[in-house]
Amino acid sequence: MPRIEVGGPTPYPVTVGSGVLDTLSVPERHVALIQPEDLPRAFVERAQAALQPTLTVSVPARDACKTLDVYAGVLSRLAAAALPRDAAVVGLGGGAATDLAGFVAASYLRGVAFYTVPTTLLGMVDAAVGGKTGVNLPEGKNLVGAFWPPRAVWCDTDTLSTLPGAVFREGAAEAFKHGLISDPSLLPRVLAPEFRPGGALLEDTVADAIAVKAGVVTRDLTERGERAFLNFGHTLAHALEGVTHQAIPHGEAVAYGMHYAARVSRAQGGADLTPDTLAFLRWQRPSSLPALTYDDVAPYMARDKKADADGVRFVLLRDLARPYLTRVPEAVLRAEFGGWQDDVARLD
Structure with a gap:
């Protein structure tokens, strides 16, 4: 155990x-x-x-x-x-x-x-x-x-x-996120058929995902530094939850947010991890989103807890397990939102 x-x-x-x-x-x-x-x-x-x-x-x-x-x-x-x-x-x-x-x-x-x-x-x-x-x-x-x-x-x-299947898959978003930011071995395991209630990969995968977070919070309990990396995908995720009045479950919002963050990471010179985030979205099969514009979600992103007096900061990835915190020009955020919407539309 x-x-x-x-x-x-x-x-x-x-x-x-x-x-x-x-x-x-x-x-x-x-x-x-x-x-x-x-x-x-x-x-x-x-x-x-x-x-x-x-x-x-x-x-x-x-x-x-x-x-x-x-x-x-x-x-x-x-x-x-x-x-x-x-x-x-x-x-x-x-x-x-x-x-x-x-x-x-x-x-x-x-x-x-x-x-x-x-x-x-x-x-x-x-x-x-x-x-x-x-x-x-x-x-x-x-x-x-x-x-x-x-x-x-x-x-x-x-x-x-x-748990209903959709609720289990919702929760898997955070385990997949831990794979992106710290332990890439989690990525194929989360998507494997054996990662399911009662499955052979369940217990160890859950424990290893917890171990990622445990290590981060041990080093940074009050989010003065690397704990912010646990918020990969969450800036847009929380905005989606807010603008839909919580109609989008948290784990599904995180899945959408991770793909947006992967697109922004690529636009800022990072490795292209969008195939991974798209693979997770296809596996999770999240709820459909209402029609949204960048201006609908921008006010919620501005209130993100990673924001400071100088504005919003995003957790991005230079590559797998190489997260960093940075500011992103609004023009990039707006352009990648449009591309993200196109990707999401093609999931249906």
């Missing part, structure tokens, strides 16, 4: 494998279990049996839970239950639910212990590791939050067998 260590000021383990859900254990006597309302009841009951939580709080599914209203409501539930300072919050579910749970843990009584149990591929390889927590605003994704690392992460690969 793979176990990845995330280092830094507050190190913690990530355990990956079958049956992990039944091994959950925390030292805190009082536990608040936060889980999305659409989570299979069997997962909730297994977590409850292992943790014996003081209270279980159900929240809306997916990004509908990442709002200030839901966040405030969960805090009120914890306060009404008189959850003490030495309690723990456990986030069970997909990346949205664990993002919310972490922000609750970071702010309730100015911070209590946090543990996370991701049940989706996206949650396992991205959201649950790294300590980024938060909620969305109407103006954009993840604009309110805190860095609050968990004390442990448990990834039960059995939970992936309940």
